[in-house]
Ligand SMILES: Nc1ncnc2c1ncn2[C@@H]1O[C@H](COP(=O)(O)OP(=O)(O)OP(=O)(O)O)[C@@H](O)[C@H]1O
């Protein structure tokens with residue numbers, strides 16, 4: 001009998017994708033025995049202001065960062081939808097051929113109860129959280145109450161002080177960013193002169 005594959009989903013603005021995103025996807029694969037992880041760039045992350053780079057650039061940088069590791073796959077499904085990007089719409093559109101795990105950092109776990117129809121999300125996925133510096137990987141009380149057993153798992157992950165915000169700020173200020181980015185992504189950023197405007201960092 002065919003076994004239903006376990007697939008991870010890592011959504012993000014990826015503005016730009018950085019080393020902690022890739023480390024997180026790999027750590028989730030290893031720790032949770034996932035067949036692969038799909039990285040989903042958001043078209044219009046509604047809780048954010050203006051993004052620093054257009055969708056086509058964020059997608060291309062993600063493809064560069066994932067190339068060479070067959071366990072990491074870029075899924076552009078959210079870029080094909082108009083309007084605000086709601087994760088619930090993405091989950092409803094994915095084929096029901098796999099068991100899905102939504103991977104997220106502890107900052108977004110703390111924010112989870114502000115997501116559109118967050119209760120309904122729990123019908124589609126279990127959550128897997130990795131700690132980010134400064135935010136413990138524990139669910140807010142409202143989420144803890146709504147979770148079923150096994151609905152939230154922890155990914156063993158040494159907290160990494162890397163964020164896209166810091167990278168955008170460093171790029172705009174001309175500071176070095178090479179320890180936080182895949183060199184192919186950094187080359188792409190330089191070639192397309194991205195993130196030079198301090199207003200969008
Ligand atoms: N250093 C990190 N450790 C663990 N999880 C992370 C880390 N950076 C990002 N993530 C997680 O990856 C997902 C996508 O993150 P996102 O694309 O917003 O990057 P970001 O670095 O948080 O960006 P920004 O600084 O612009 O908010 C989110 O679930 C986020 O919590």
Ligand SMILES: O=C(O)c1ccc[n+]([C@@H]2O[C@H](COP(=O)([O-])O)[C@@H](O)[C@H]2O)c1
Nearest residue numbers: 011012013042045085086087088115116
């Ligand atoms: O569905 C929502 O309402 C929702 C609200 C906030 C964030 N998300 C998703 O969480 C992921 C991380 O978001 P961000 O803003 O940290 O890049 C990304 O896939 C977003 O689409 C989703």
